[in-house]
Each structure stands twice: as C-alpha cells, then as structure tokens.
Amino acid sequence: MSNKVTKSEFIEVKKTKDTIIEYSNGEVTIFWQPEKCIHSANCLLGLPEVFNPKKKPWINVHASNSKEIMRVIDTCPSRAITYLKSAKFVTSKPRETPKKKAKFARIQITKNGPALVTGNFIVRDAMKKKIQIEGEIAAICCCGQSRKKPFCDGSHITVGSTD
Ligand code: SF4
Ligand code: FES
Numbered sequence: 001m002s003n004k005v006t007k008s009e010f011i012e013v014k015k016t017k018d019t020i021i022e023y024s025n026g027e028v029t030i031f032w033q034p035e036k037c038i039h040s041a042n043c044l045l046g047l048p049e050v051f052n053p054k055k056k057p058w059i060n061v062h063a064s065n066s067k068e069i070m071r072v073i074d075t076c077p078s079r080a081i082t083y084l085k086s087a088k089f090v091t092s093k094p095r096e097t098p099k100k101k102a103k104f105a106r107i108q109i110t111k112n113g114p115a116l117v118t119g120n121f122i123v124r125d126a127m128k129k130k131i132q133i134e135g136e137i138a139a140i141c142c143c144g145q146s147r148k149k150p151f152c153d154g155s156h157i158t159v160g161s162t163d
Contacts, residue, residue, distance in 0.1 A: 001118070001137070003073045003082045005031070010084055023061040028069060029084045030061055036080035038114055038139045039154045043081060046072035051081075077116050078139045078152070112161050114139040114152035123150065 021032040043051035049063040073081045102119035117138045123131045139152040143161035146153045
C-alpha cells in the first residue's frame with residue numbers, strides 16, 4: 001500500500017474541514033490528519049524515533065531518513081499519515097509506473113478494531129448517497145462507538161472494545 005499523495009490530491013484534501021498538520025525535512029512532507037487515526041500503532045512500532053506520542057511534536061521528521069519514513073508511513077492502514085515527496089526528491093528517483101485499479105474489494109477484520117476495506121469499493125450512506133473516500137481504503141467501525149460512523153475514529157481504544 002502506498003500513502004504517497006500528489007500535490008493535486010493534497011489540494012483536494014485541504015478543501016475538507018479535517019485538521020492537517022505538516023512536518024517537512026525538505027525532501028518529504030508528512031501530513032498528519034488526527035481524525036483519521038485508528039491507533040493501530042504501526043507507525044510507533046515501525047519507527048519509534050520518528051513517531052513518538054510521548055513527545056511534542058509527536059512526529060520528528062529529522063530523526064530518520066526519508067526512505068525509512070516513507071516505508072513506515074506506507075504501513076498506516078487509515079491514511080492518517082501521508083506524504084508528499086519534494087520535486088528534488090522525486091527527480092532523483094526512477095518514475096513509478098501508474099498503479100492499476102484493483103478489481104475487487106478486500107475486507108480485513110482487525111483485532112478489537114475496525115474492518116479495513118481496500119481495493120475497488122463504494123460506500124453509500126443510508127440515503128444511498130455516495131460517501132467520498134480518499135484513496136482506496138476505508139476503516140469501518142465495528143465497535144459501534146465511533147463518532148464518525150461509518151468510519152472508525154479510534155474510539156475502540158478508549159472504550160476497550162474486545163469484538
Ligand atoms: S492509524 Fe496510522 S497514524 Fe494512527 S497509529 Fe496507526 S499507523 Fe499511526
Ligand atoms: S472500531 Fe474504531 S471506533 Fe469503532
């Protein structure tokens with residue numbers, strides 16, 4: 001999974017009301033969207049020197065190299081952390097081939113947490129209106145406690161869900 005965003009994708013995200021905090025080391029800019037975090041802890045386990053909630057700011061973009069930071073951000077299941085490579089950094093790397101759109105949807109039930117839906121899918125509300133999803137991933141609340149239903153907002157941690 002890639003959590004890389006392009007400049008135009010980022011402009012779209014900025015149009016939403018979500019809080020976005022940016023951290024940059026000149027090569028890569030990390031975007032942190034707290035409302036999207038489902039507290040899977042992949043970032044803390046993958047690179048504790050960079051992602052440490054006990055510190056302020058909790059992301060230290062200078063504590064590792066850009067390649068490692070991007071590798072760990074790509075493991076964030078909810079896209080609460082994404083990144084944009086700077087033009088300088090992009091030209092020093094070979095161009096990536098465009099990703100093919102997935103044919104199917106996959107649903108991964110996480111332990112005591114949300115159901116992660118990835119691939120090709122659409123989410124509609126009770127009125128059958130399409131809900132805009134960013135990227136090809138959605139974390140659907142399974143504990144019933146989210147204030148952002150149908151999406152997970154991390155409340156399963158606070159309520160100690162054991163579903
Ligand atoms: S959802 Fe993403 S940002 Fe939140 S703890 Fe997990 S990996 Fe980190
Ligand atoms: S599963 Fe995360 S808030 Fe319900």
